Structures are given as structure tokens and as C-alpha cells.
Amino acid sequence: RKEVEQDPGPFNVPEGATVAFNCTYSNSASQSFFWYRQDCRKEPKLLMSVYSSGNEDGRFTAQLNRASQYISLLIRDSKLSDSATYLCVVIAGNNRKLIWGLGTSLAVNP
Amino acid sequence: NAGVTQTPKFRVLKTGQSMTLLCAQDMNHEYMYWYRQDPGMGLRLIHYSVGEGTTAKGEVPDGYNVSRLKKQNFLLGLESAAPSQTSVYFCASSYSGLPSGSLLYFGPGTRLTVT
Numbered sequence: 001r002k003e004v005e006q007d008p009g010p011f012n013v014p015e016g017a018t019v020a021f022n023c024t025y026s027n028s029a030s031q032s033f034f035w036y037r038q039d040c041r042k043e044p045k046l047l048m049s050v051y052s053s054g055n056e057d058g059r060f061t062a063q064l065n066r067a068s069q070y071i072s073l074l075i076r077d078s079k080l081s082d083s084a085t086y087l088c089v090v091i092a093g094n095n096r097k098l099i100w101g102l103g104t105s106l107a108v109n110p
Numbered sequence: 111n112a113g114v115t116q117t118p119k120f121r122v123l124k125t126g127q128s129m130t131l132l133c134a135q136d137m138n139h140e141y142m143y144w145y146r147q148d149p150g151m152g153l154r155l156i157h158y159s160v161g162e163g164t165t166a167k168g169e170v171p172d173g174y175n176v177s178r179l180k181k182q183n184f185l186l187g188l189e190s191a192a193p194s195q196t197s198v199y200f201c202a203s204s205y206s207g208l209p210s211g212s213l214l215y216f217g218p219g220t221r222l223t224v225t
Contacts, residue, residue, distance in 0.1 A: 043200055043216035044153070087153075100153040 001026050003099045004090050010105040017078045021104045023088030024070040032091040033064055033071045037084045038103065044087055047073075078108045112136050114217035116201050122223045123191040131186040131220050133201030139215070141204045142184035143168070144176060146197040147219075153200070159184055191224045198222075 005024045013019045025033075033050035048055065050062040050071045061074040071090075075082055088101035117132045133142065143158040155168030159178040173195060175187045184203075188195060199220045204213040 041219075043218050044214075045216070046214065098155070102150065102152045 003027060003092065004088055004101040006086075006088050006101040006104045008102060008104060010107050012107045012109060013078050014109055015078055015080060017108075018074065018076050019078055019106065020072055020074040021086060021106075022070045022072045023090075023101050023104075024068075025088075025090045025092065025099075026069070027090070027092040028066075028069060030069075030090045030092040033062075034089040035060075035062060035071075035073050036087040036089060038087055039084045047086070075106075078106075080108050080110060082106060083108045114201055114203055114215050116199075116217035116220050118220060119218065120221045122225065123188075124225055125192060127191050128187070128189050129191065129222075130188075131199055131201075131222075133184045133186070133203075133217055134182055135184075135201075135203040135215070135217075136182060137203060137205070137215065138181070139203035139205050140181070141206065142178065143202045143204075143214070144174070144184065144186045145200045145202065146170065147200060148197050156186065156199075191222075193224045196222060196224045 003026050011019055035047040036044040037047045038044045048057050048062050050064050052064055054063040059076045063072045085103040085105050087103045090099045092099055114135045140161050144156040145153045147153050154170045156170055156174050157168050157176040159165050162178055162181040165176045177185045201217040202214045
């Protein structure tokens, strides 16, 4: 099993839709979790950290489920500009290694 | 602030040629990293530096060397390029080290093709 797994998609949704994707991780000792956004042929940029109690930033909500070992990202009222690849990042293990998922591709259509 | 910049943006090399990728940051960050990103493989850490004059190996260091002579610059060298090194290379920097993934700032990337 990969250390961090994401559904590659693509998720095709209309503008205004709500979409959610998950990221599963294998190391139960994982400590920190993040979502990055990467536009086509651009560099990754931090979208948000994921806190144990869940957190919200505008239309974006991130949640952590330690029991089932996954994090989720919910996007409400999707905009065309949300079209991108969303990368899950997990910091795991005693060596505090950063592990990147392969990303989930989102296309928001007019 | 320019943030993190990378030179060059694109390059095509023949097998066996050498080149150096330059990364510069103007945020006074202590930590700098070189990643490569390949389809189906995700981002993989090549080398990193925890401060001026220091370097350390990441997950995939073979075939690469690095130097951090100045705090603001982190150079990635390919001594004898191979087709397997065709990739997109991203430099990143952070104020503090791992595990603070939230503090990673990436450069725009260098697209390298080795023929």
C-alpha cells in the first residue's frame, strides 16, 4: 500500500457544485497534514493545513479522520478558478518525512 | 520580494552533458530543497540544506550534487545527465525545517529534457 494515496480523478463538476476528495495515509503515527494546490505546469502552493478538529477557509473545509486514516478537502460553490490538481501532504514517522500524494485533478466547468 | 526563483526555466541536454540549476530566495530562509516531479511518482526530495554550507541527501540523490555556498542560493548539479533525469525540478525554501510543510515556498520549476 502506498504511504499516501489519492484518487487521481479527474473530477469534473459544474460551477457552483460542491466537491470533496479524500487522501488516505498508511502510517498511523503521521502527525501533520496539508493540502497544496498545483495549477497546470506551475509550482505547488499551500492551500491549507489540516487540523484535528477540522478547519475552514472560505469555501474550503479540511478534515482529519485519524481512526480511518484519511484527510478530506471539501470545496463549496466551485469556481472555474478552482480547476487544478490538489496534492495531499503528510508528515510521518520519527524522521518527520514529508510524503506527497500524486494529486487529485479537478476541472470546474461553466 | 521575488520569493523563490529558478534558472533556467527550460533546458534540453544530451546524455552525458552536465549542467547546474540555480535556485535563489530572498526571504532569508534557512532551509532549501530540491525536488523532482514525474508523472505517476509525485514530488520526490533530491537533496536539501538546513543552512549555509550544509547539504544532505533526500530520497533520490543519485546522479545529483548540490552546494549551498550562500544562504540565498542552492545549486543542483547534474554531472553526466541521463534520460532518467528528464523531469520537472522544483526548488523550495522554508523558514524552519521539516516537519513544517506549511512553510514550503516553491520556485516556478525547471523543465529538463535529456535526450
